[in-house]
Amino acid sequence: MDVLSGLAxxxxxxxxxxxLGWALLGCFLGTAIGVLPGIGPALTIxxxxxxxxxxxxxxxxxxxxxxxxxxxxxxxxxxxLLNTPGESGSIITALEGAKMAKNGRAGPALVTAAVGSxxxxxxxxxxxxxxxxxxxxxxxxxGPAEYFSLMMLCFVTVSAVLGGSALRGLAxxxxxxxxxxxxxxxxxxxxxxxxxxxxxxxxxNVVLVAVALFAVGETMYLAWRHVQGVQxxxxxxxxxxxxxxxxxxxxxxxxGSFLGFPFGVLxxxxxxxxxxxxxxxxxxxxxxxxxxxxxxxxxxxGVAGPExxxxxxxxxxxVPMLTLGLPTxxxxxxxxxxxxxxGIQPGPLLFTQQAALVWTLIASLYIANxxxxxxxxxxxxxxxxxxxxxxxQLYAGILVFATIGTYGISNSVTDLVLLYGIGIxxxxxxxxxxxxxxxxxxxxxxxxxxxxxxxxxxISQGDWTTFLTRPISLCILLVAVLALVGPRLWGVFRARA
Amino acid sequence: xxxxxxxxxxxxxxxxxxxxxxxLLGLLTLYSAWAIADSPLYAQVGAxxxxxxxGGILVALGIALSAVALRGGWSGDLEEAMEAPPTNxxxxxxxxxxxxxxxxxxDWLGFVIAATIQYVLVCAAFGSRRPLRDLLIGIVVTLGAxxxxxxxxxxxxxxxxxxxxx
Numbered sequence: 026m027d028v029l030s031g032l033a034x035x036x037x038x039x040x041x042x043x044x045l046g047w048a049l050l051g052c053f054l055g056t057a058i059g060v061l062p063g064i065g066p067a068l069t070i071x072x073x074x075x076x077x078x079x080x081x082x083x084x085x086x087x088x089x090x091x092x093x094x095x096x097x098x099x100x101x102x103x104x105x106l107l108n109t110p111g112e113s114g115s116i117i118t119a120l121e122g123a124k125m126a127k128n129g130r131a132g133p134a135l136v137t138a139a140v141g142s143x144x145x146x147x148x149x150x151x152x153x154x155x156x157x158x159x160x161x162x163x164x165x166x167x168g169p170a171e172y173f174s175l176m177m178l179c180f181v182t183v184s185a186v187l188g189g190s191a192l193r194g195l196a197x198x199x200x201x202x203x204x205x206x207x208x209x210x211x212x213x214x215x216x217x218x219x220x221x222x223x224x225x226x227x228x229x230n231v232v233l234v235a236v237a238l239f240a241v242g243e244t245m246y247l248a249w250r251h252v253q254g255v256q257x258x259x260x261x262x263x264x265x266x267x268x269x270x271x272x273x274x275x276x277x278x279x280x281g282s283f284l285g286f287p288f289g290v291l292x293x294x295x296x297x298x299x300x301x302x303x304x305x306x307x308x309x310x311x312x313x314x315x316x317x318x319x320x321x322x323x324x325x326x327g328v329a330g331p332e333x334x335x336x337x338x339x340x341x342x343x344v345p346m347l348t349l350g351l352p353t354x355x356x357x358x359x360x361x362x363x364x365x366x367x368g369i370q371p372g373p374l375l376f377t378q379q380a381a382l383v384w385t386l387i388a389s390l391y392i393a394n395x396x397x398x399x400x401x402x403x404x405x406x407x408x409x410x411x412x413x414x415x416x417x418q419l420y421a422g423i424l425v426f427a428t429i430g431t432y433g434i435s436n437s438v439t440d441l442v443l444l445y446g447i448g449i450x451x452x453x454x455x456x457x458x459x460x461x462x463x464x465x466x467x468x469x470x471x472x473x474x475x476x477x478x479x480x481x482x483x484i485s486q487g488d489w490t491t492f493l494t495r496p497i498s499l500c501i502l503l504v505a506v507l508a509l510v511g512p513r514l515w516g517v518f519r520a521r522a
Numbered sequence: 523x524x525x526x527x528x529x530x531x532x533x534x535x536x537x538x539x540x541x542x543x544x545x546l547l548g549l550l551t552l553y554s555a556w557a558i559a560d561s562p563l564y565a566q567v568g569a570x571x572x573x574x575x576x577g578g579i580l581v582a583l584g585i586a587l588s589a590v591a592l593r594g595g596w597s598g599d600l601e602e603a604m605e606a607p608p609t610n611x612x613x614x615x616x617x618x619x620x621x622x623x624x625x626x627x628x629d630w631l632g633f634v635i636a637a638t639i640q641y642v643l644v645c646a647a648f649g650s651r652r653p654l655r656d657l658l659i660g661i662v663v664t665l666g667a668x669x670x671x672x673x674x675x676x677x678x679x680x681x682x683x684x685x686x687x688x
Contacts, residue, residue: 193587203577248648250607458596
């Protein structure tokens with residue numbers, strides 16, 4: 026199926042009233058959650074996973090896509106009005122956006138972030154529609170050995186390349202791999218890492234782990250360092266951009282979008298790197314008469330560019346998820362487990378076997394994108410009011426939802442003990458600067474990597490060199506090794522010079 | 523008076539604890555890999571191989587982290603840790619109490635009552651001084667969550683005192 030007929034099919038499915046309703050609900054919910062500081066799309070989709078038992082796949086994924094895009098919009102509102110970025114990708118937006126808000130220019134900052142997100146969402150979704158099928162063509166030629174190597178590359182890039190330290194990132198990944206091992210081994214039927222606890226035979230539920238990491242751990246950490254006080258929410262002011270501000274924003278929007286998307290598509294999958302690069306690029310490219318605004322009164326370019334890069338990268342993350350079945354962010358990993366609960370395995374065959382679902386999903390991304398830009402600017406007053414929920418009630422509420430989402434899995438107190446236990450681990454991870462996304466990715470991708478390993482070794486009749494003798498596999502592994510040791514070697518060389 | 527060096531927020535001792543915890547996780551994985559019974563089924567890669575691998579990697583990473591800790595650690599240099607206010611024991615204790623109440627009561631009194639008590643305790647942990655108001659908000663929030671999950675999402679949240687009436 027070619028791209029255009031695929032899109033026609035997709036829009037035909039997505040534009041039914043009920044599916045538009047799912048998209049609207051997702052956008053609304055996603056933005057509200059994105060606005061709340063400290064919680065993001067991964068947690069929301071995890072808590073909404075029970076939807077998959079009741080709703081058919083198309084509706085559920087339209088809902089999830091709305092949440093996914095909506096949360097990104099909401100995140101920028103928080104970083105501008107509150108100066109506390111909710112997600113790692115909005116840290117850079119907070120730099121200039123909060124300064125603009127402080128100087129009474131919250132309105133233009135919010136507009137440029139919203140329109141920039143729309144531009145980036147459009148570029149990103151076009152990218153998914155046209156790049157996705159190309160990746161599928163390549164991916165169909167990959168065997169289990171290549172897949173295994175690709176997963177190793179994925180592991181290295183999500184844990185060791187981004188973030189503060191490779192050692193801590195890999196330790197997080199290892200924790201996730203360990204959690205992924207718990208339960209009955211699918212191939213031999215043996216119980217692994219269950220320590221004699223019957224509840225663990227089914228494995229550790231990914232919803233439980235996501236909720237523990239993103240809700241319980243975060244709440245505990247905030248309690249640990251709690252200081253009495255009320256955070257100031259800056260007034261929104263007039264939602265309007267002058268002609269000059271439009272002209273200053275267009276370049277950064279486009280540059281940010283085209284910079285961000287490829288970063289999302291690569292198995293590196295982070296949003297920090299492209300947002301940072303976009304910020305530095307805009308600071309270099311800004312007209313001399315506006316240069317002094319960077320870091321002082323807040324430059325609109327520094328909001329427009331990184332925000333677009335953030336959204337385009339997040340859209341790009343859907344490419345490896347849909348075409349290769351490789352999740353490179355925590356949100357993508359949760360979405361992958363939603364596919365699995367429908368018995369669908371994302372991967373190259375998805376585009377042929379589930380063509381209607383995939384193209385409806387892509388069409389709903391376009392729809393969500395339009396809905397968000399139409400909805401969000403008029404509703405920004407409502408979102409700002411969400412920010413005024415006092416901290417005690419907000420976090421008490423988050424824990425209520427964390428508990429019910431976990432208890433609902435199997436009505437077992439063992440699950441709650443695990444939830445709070447992993448929450449304590451997550452609190453210390455936050456304190457000692459261990460990234461949490463690799464835990465979720467390792468947990469989802471680990472069992473898939475083990476399966477690929479076993480298939481590859483069955484095909485090669487137990488010959489482990491198969492990963493090195495197949496040229497594509499070898500290339501991928503070399504890139505992985507380079508990504509792991511390259512930055513450190515570079516540091517050693519620089520130190521000597 | 524000038525301090526010769528600014529006091530460090532983190533202590534290498536705490537970092538060493540983190541490293542040793544990772545070693546412990548690795549050893550736990552290795553032990554349970556060893557405890558997996560040999561399968562009568564033939565498999566090119568059995569059930570034990572990957573657990574051994576993951577356990578070994580965790581032990582190696584834990585040793586490396588401990589080595590970094592012994593050379594001064596990393597957490598003292600984190601910007602967030604340096605700016606962090608001191609530990610709020612009161613908040614942690616109240617939060618912990620809220621979680622324990624939930625564990626103790628949920629099977630006995632049901633989700634709504636257990637979660638409402640948890641709500642009040644967590645609000646208190648974050649400095650709320652109006653427990654009665656929190657109780658009322660808590661009932662609304664937990665009932666809303668319960669009805670949303672059980673009626674809209676169709677999730678079974680178990681039996682309980684209030685759940686039986688509804």
